[in-house]
């Protein structure tokens with residue numbers, strides 16, 4: 001095994017890919033060898049010494065493909081540190097209460113694997129990209145479309161993973 005880190009993301013409209021890329025850039029600044037992959041494209045995780053998995057929250061849950069990934073790879077994931085991250089409209093100005101509520105989005109994943117830490121990041125709602133149904137839901141919910149992602153916060157979190165020794169391998 002080497003020191004390569006894999007950042008895996010699920011996404012519906014692309015916002016979480018941007019966060020995954022920023023995490024990888026944050027880790028690369030610390031000379032880590034990092035790959036970023038869509039969860040739908042990953043079949044083999046052997047050779048990685050740590051995995052970071054992320055998803056947007058939809059209706060309070062992570063996307064189902066991330067749960068499938070955790071279930072399929074649980075044996076290998078038990079052997080290495082796994083860290084999670086979430087993106088969502090509810091994660092702007094995140095309080096401890098909000099964190100606890102948002103963390104429940106990962107419950108179906110935690111049925112298979114343990115997460116050492118979770119990053120909480122405000123997401124993006126691009127009205128022009130949304131399906132008719134999703135647009136209607138957002139209107140009913142009263143969520144204002146916009147890009148609320150804060151890449152600086154993402155870098156700081158990624159660097160904190162190194163400082164916390166979560167990725168000192």
Ligand SMILES: Cc1cc2nc3c(=O)[nH]c(=O)nc-3n(C[C@H](O)[C@H](O)[C@H](O)COP(=O)(O)O)c2cc1C
Pocket residue numbers: 010011012013014015016017056057058059060061087088089090091122123124125130133134135137138
């Ligand atoms: C139909 C719909 C439901 C959503 N449900 C939640 C939710 O329950 N909690 C939350 O924080 N964000 C929710 N969001 C916001 C998304 O998680 C956010 O826009 C995310 O950044 C989208 O990422 P993606 O472009 O990678 O799919 C919802 C968005 C839509 C369109």
